[in-house]
Amino acid sequence: GAGVSQSPSNKVTEKGKDVELRCDPISGHTALYWYRQSLGQGLEFLIYFQGNSAPDKSGLPSDRFSAERTGGSVSTLTIQRTQQEDSAVYLCASSLKPGGFGQPQHFGDGTRLSIL
């Protein structure tokens, strides 16, 4: 498809399990971003990739969270030993180049993660 694709769209798992969330950005977009949206809240920045490297990981809430990007394309966000407070919608966005000027971020529809 033409847009940012995220999978799964919904994930329910038990506390303590590990989860992997996938993002497939728009073809040719070099910048990729992960955000988290808790119920009724705005989006919270997690991590930014330029190519395969992550210049800004400042938003990752704990060392249980990690992300990687391979081939300058697909990215995976991994949450280890999930906790109930990890329940949220995880959104991925991509842009043609980093920065804001004329390079809007296009969002996927997110993965709704529920920790039981």
Next chain:
Amino acid sequence: GQQLNQSPQSMFIQEGEDVSMNCTSSSIFNTWLWYKQDPGEGPVLLIALYKAGELTSNGRLTAQFGITRKDSFLNISASIPSDVGIYFCAGLNAGGTSYGKLTFGQGTILTVHP
């Protein structure tokens, strides 16, 4: 860290009315963006503002980048039922390691009664 205060938190209006919402920041941004989010979907960009004082329109939507670079507003004229959704402001500072990192407001939930 940077914080955006968006108001109002929610609005209930009649179809045909005009709507105004705004965001203020404790610090400067060099780009302001307005997004709309429908249930179960990701945010969709409505308007991007790149210069202090800039006033930009997109159909019935008008947004302005405040002169101080610490605020922005969004107006929707002659609202229609499909305007229903959550509207977010977002600020961006393109530079350093935070290149492209968006800081979002808390959102304004808009309900339009036919």
